[in-house]
Amino acid sequence: MSLLEKNAMPNAAPPVVDGAWLRGQRKAPARRRACIMGGMAVLVFALLAVNVLLGSFTVTVPDLLAMLGGENIPGASFIVMENKLPQALLGLLAGASFGVAGAVFQTMLRNPLASPDIIGISYGASAAAVAAVVLFGIRGGGVSAAAIVGALLVALLISVLARGRGGTGLILVGIGAAAFMQAVVTFLMSRADISSAQELMVWLTGSLNSANWERVGILAVALVVLAPLVALGGRELRGLSLGDDTAAGLGFNVPRARLLLIVLGVLLAAFPTAAAGPIAFVAFLSGPIAKRLNGGAASLPLSGLVGAAIVLAAHFAAVNAVPGTSLPVGVVTGALGAPFLLWLLISSNRANQGG
Template sequence: MSATTLAGLLPRVRPRRRVVVTTVTTAILLVLLTALALSLGDENTSPSALWQALGGSGPENTVYAVREVRLPRVVLALVVGVAFGIAGGLSQGVLRNPLASPDVLGIAAGASVGVVAVIAAGALGGAIGAVPIPLAALVGGLAAAALIALLAADGSLRGRRVLLVGIAMSTALTGVTQYLLTRIDVYDAQRSAVWLTGSLNARGWDEAAPVAAGLLVLVPVVLVLAHSNRALIFDEDLVTAWGVRGNRVRVTLLVVSVCLAALATSAAGPVAFVALVSGQVARRVARVPDIPPLLAGLTGALIVLGADTVARTALPVQLPVGVLTALVGAPYLLYLLQRRRTNGVPS
């Protein structure tokens, strides 16, 4: 493929029309789903009553249910979904592998080790308040990523070696987490086990704030590098000919991916398969060879909010959101594995 063809595939100024239309459509669907999620509960709220309650007027019990119970949880689902979606889209795009999401690579497992270690330290008499949960997750996620990069070092950030090392690292870190659970009392272990399934129960503004702050800082970085990110789907010689510093862009985007995944994990636990599925769904819906990060983020928000709404309103027993995403994501992972084995190339 020539540099001229590359330039034609990756215009510098004009956004791709289909990506824009798909992103706007997804955003509209997300707004509608948000309104639905805010309306559903023990007592459903009509659209007019919902609007009044959001403004602070109307029956006191309705205002409380909407603003104090449902709204924080919905906002948390949105920011966690966006963070996981963007993180998965970036890692899959940079590593050019549809299986290379933070949960498969072990980044979420590293963040989980950091969080559970802090909980265990507090249960054993340590200074749990000295290390905030989001910071512990960031340190754990970044440490896992650094260790994976070290063990998989082969001069590039591509190929199956990174994926295989990441899967092995995820298994090892999960074992560390399970060991830490045996060192704390039953109550803290049970609470940690629920968190490890991926749950939004009993969470709200305090958990959403660090994730929202991370998105405000890191999404502009993604937007600035969006043009270079699109070039990474091509071979290295074409990337260089196009004037993109490939390795520098890859490292930067991977660090952003790790930070977003770690922050989302600290807030809701390692919600299974959201990062894996979101980017691939976004790419297929938009019908483009790369993964549009904003579309992947909106898709992740749709998945998390939709699964959480079903889990808390449509089932006899309220389930952690991670249970439903796992039920959807596990078959999709098998599909990706089968597709790669059949085609012999990344899907």
């Protein structure tokens, strides 16, 4: 029978769609997201193991398990338990926190440039921490507290100055604030004594070289406390990503949701900055990469995994790239992020010009 004859049949039955096929089609994106999440989790675990087991000082898996069980292996125990393992765990936690913070701001403001390191929040934390050390002689947990307060104050300042200017205005004000805060850090570094200068280097680009169990513990506790807010913020973020008017029409309290997400993003950027410094471009890179992997949809958990993978991979490269020298991890992430920033600016400019 020809196609014309089929179309001419008045009582042709509609095609039957199998219900199981429809359910499978609906579940396909969920399976894909689960596979991506699982794959990224495996990658992060592998990078964690590589940082601990390999490098200039290699460790076997049985020896690592023995040290984790409390056995003391002369030489190896100190290097692994007081150096390599704290650095790897701090990199994992800091990268995850930066990744989620970047995704929060980028999705809320619907602009890939709106990450904490671009709009000055991370550098506000750095400036406050350096001021606490240089001007007031504060050490330990007081420096972390100063970094958190600095991040919150800079976020408040940016919000006030950019009020009524929209997301683009906030980003421009934030870029100016970031430049000013970097200048403050450089000035304070020039006023510091030689003994403090080496310690303060971490606040320029970010580094895991001075990681210890105290910093790991503080950051881990902070992320455990913030985890419920991240879960709550995910729903609010999905609403605001549609635009304020649409979110309000769907029943979201837009001012409350925005306040929650700003505070959440600031804290998620401030705590890792207090622990490891402003590791450059991790928050900026994680969200867009996770969004591309997730089929164009923002995902806070996936952004956290991407951020952790970036920091762990960059730290391994920084420690082992130059024999005898351990570079700050922020040098490597900065080298990765700068070309992406230039590409993003060029592509955005072409899109605005219709090219």
